[in-house]
Amino acid sequence: MINVSVKCPHCGKSLMDSKKKIDNRPSIKVKLTYAGKNAPLHLSSLYGSYNVALDLNIPMRKIAGFRCPHCNADLKSTRKCDLCGAQMVAFNLKGGGQVQICSRRGCKKHILEFQDPKSELQAFYRSYLKNFR
Numbered sequence: 467m468i469n470v471s472v473k474c475p476h477c478g479k480s481l482m483d484s485k486k487k488i489d490n491r492p493s494i495k496v497k498l499t500y501a502g503k504n505a506p507l508h509l510s511s512l513y514g515s516y517n518v519a520l521d522l523n524i525p526m527r528k529i530a531g532f533r534c535p536h537c538n539a540d541l542k543s544t545r546k547c548d549l550c551g552a553q554m555v556a557f558n559l560k561g562g563g564q565v566q567i568c569s570r571r572g573c574k575k576h577i578l579e580f581q582d583p584k585s586e587l588q589a590f591y592r593s594y595l596k597n598f599r
């Protein structure tokens with residue numbers, strides 16, 4: 467599996483949290499907002515893993531807001547999920563490119579985009595798709 471390392475597309479600060487481990491790796495930390503409440507959300511940094519740690523109770527199929535824990539910028543992207551129509555949320559990969567996830571709870575849509583088309587990771591991802599889908 468690919469281990470991603472991401473930063474905020476707005477302030478450029480790292481979203482990696484080495485204190486909170488998920489899947490035995492540093493997690494991705496964002497601020498989740500739902501129904502006027504907010505709580506830290508930790509996502510697995512393993513691409514393809516849906517393990518999360520969240521203190522807020524968000525019903526399945528509801529759409530949450532994602533914000534940067536440093537600058538509070540809204541992380542939603544211009545792209546909509548092609549599975550459910552909700553807004554996607556974008557993080558910048560430290561090595562260039564973006565990873566986007568769907569903001570709807572329970573929707574597993576995610577996209578990984580690399581800036582460098584020749585990157586090793588992309589080649590790895592292509593073979594990952596070929597072998598596992």
Ligand SMILES: [Zn+2]
Nearest residue numbers: 474477534537
């Ligand atoms: Zn930020």
Ligand SMILES: [Zn+2]
Nearest residue numbers: 547550568573
């Ligand atoms: Zn979706």
